[in-house]
Amino acid sequence: MKARVTVTLKNGVLDPQGKAIEGALKSFGLEGVESVRQGKVFDIELTVSDPAEAEALLKASAEKLLANMVVENYRIEILG
Amino acid sequence: MKSAVITFPGSNREGDVIRALHHASGVEPIKIWHQDHDLPQGTDLVVLPGGFSYGDYLRCGAIASRSPVMDAVRSHAAKGGLVLGICNGFQILVESGLLPGVLMRNAGLKFICKMQHLKVCRANTRFTSAYKKNQIIKVAIAHGEGNYIADDETIEKLEAENRVAFRYCDEAGDTEKGNPNGSINSIAGIYSKKLNVLGMMPHPENLIETLVGGIDGRGLFASLTASTGAA
Numbered sequence: 001m002k003a004r005v006t007v008t009l010k011n012g013v014l015d016p017q018g019k020a021i022e023g024a025l026k027s028f029g030l031e032g033v034e035s036v037r038q039g040k041v042f043d044i045e046l047t048v049s050d051p052a053e054a055e056a057l058l059k060a061s062a063e064k065l066l067a068n069m070v071v072e073n074y075r076i077e078i079l080g
Numbered sequence: 081m082k083s084a085v086i087t088f089p090g091s092n093r094e095g096d097v098i099r100a101l102h103h104a105s106g107v108e109p110i111k112i113w114h115q116d117h118d119l120p121q122g123t124d125l126v127v128l129p130g131g132f133s134y135g136d137y138l139r140c141g142a143i144a145s146r147s148p149v150m151d152a153v154r155s156h157a158a159k160g161g162l163v164l165g166i167c168n169g170f171q172i173l174v175e176s177g178l179l180p181g182v183l184m185r186n187a188g189l190k191f192i193c194k195m196q197h198l199k200v201c202r203a204n205t206r207f208t209s210a211y212k213k214n215q216i217i218k219v220a221i222a223h224g225e226g227n228y229i230a231d232d233e234t235i236e237k238l239e240a241e242n243r244v245a246f247r248y249c250d251e252a253g254d255t256e257k258g259n260p261n262g263s264i265n266s267i268a269g270i271y272s273k274k275l276n277v278l279g280m281m282p283h284p285e286n287l288i289e290t291l292v293g294g295i296d297g298r299g300l301f302a303s304l305t306a307s308t309g310a311a
Contacts, residue, residue, distance in 0.1 A: 013229065014262075016185050065146060068139055068175065070182045071229065 001046040002079040003058055007067045008039035042066055051078055081308040083109040083125040086153070088144040088172070093130035093285065097166065100285040101127070104301035105308075114147040124308040125162040126153055128169030130222070130283060140183065140225045141171030150176050162206060162304065163277040167223055170269070170279035179270055179279045180238070181230030183223075187262025191224040195293065197258055198246045198268055198282055205271065206307035207245065207278045210299035216253050217296035219282045221260065226281040228263035228270075235264055245269035245278055 009015050015037050022036035044061070048054050055076060062074040083101050087094050094111070101109045109127070110120050119126060133144035144150075150172075157163050157178055165173040173179045186192060197218050200211040211217065230238070238244055246269040250258035255266040261281075269280030284297030 014184065014187070014227075016187055016189050016227075016262075020189055065138070065142065068142065068182055070174075070180075070231075071184070 003044045004077045005042040005062050006075045007072050010073055013071045081105040081124050081305050082122050084112045084119050084123045085109045085127045086112045088114045088133035090133040091129050091131035097127050097129045097285040100288050100301050105305040114149050116149050119152050128165040128172050130167030141175040145172045145175035157277050160276050165279040173279040178277050180234045183225050184227040184229050185225050186227050192260050193222040196221040197249050199249045201244045205275050207303050210302040219284050219287045219297050221282045223281055226261045228267040243271045245271050
């Protein structure tokens, strides 16, 4: 089973890297870019096949290591 | 003073802090590997040194904070034992939950390596008794992720409980002008609630010899030695 965990900064947390990327995009003259927030994507292959079990496993992975819950949120997707 | 210095894969300041501890206390610290499960019997102080544990992969300090030895550090701290985390060691302490908040990328995005003034916020702790309250000291900083951030409630609590150990400042003691990395309230180091855990970004262990720029870092190690019954 394949899954994806996306980790993003919580709202209101300053993201200097996102700001720098935003500045670079704007400097290209690309119209319509308002703001950029940078995050991380983890593509994970699992040996389990039960979706509920997979969900629990990914939740534990995200909260134990992948995300720092002080400043980050995470989202789990089971890709099948 | 019986001290233990932990080496993680990617630590690189353990030699400096071992030298500073030996210089102050006359006792050679014991080196501990991150996969060890126990600290030596009778350890007074555990030090998490600076460096780039696990190459700063994922987040600075994140992977190291899940090392086997960190359970032993947690129980040492819970019993009131002294824990000092410097630079990457501070990042590991916040990732492990031993200290609140998080160290984000410097506001200016650059790695900063320079001499930096600090204000010693209180002198009545086991880490700072050799300094005076509000004393301005000059030590080194060398970090890319030292921008201390926490939610408003945590910051209010840290301030109310007088748990800010050091603030960045300029030569004259101005903490706003002297803030190099964007840290909230110019926070450079914080204590745990019981004041037995200290995390700080600057490197006092590099300022113990006039030959290499000053001795303002000696006070920290002298304080620790005094508080644990000297050599």
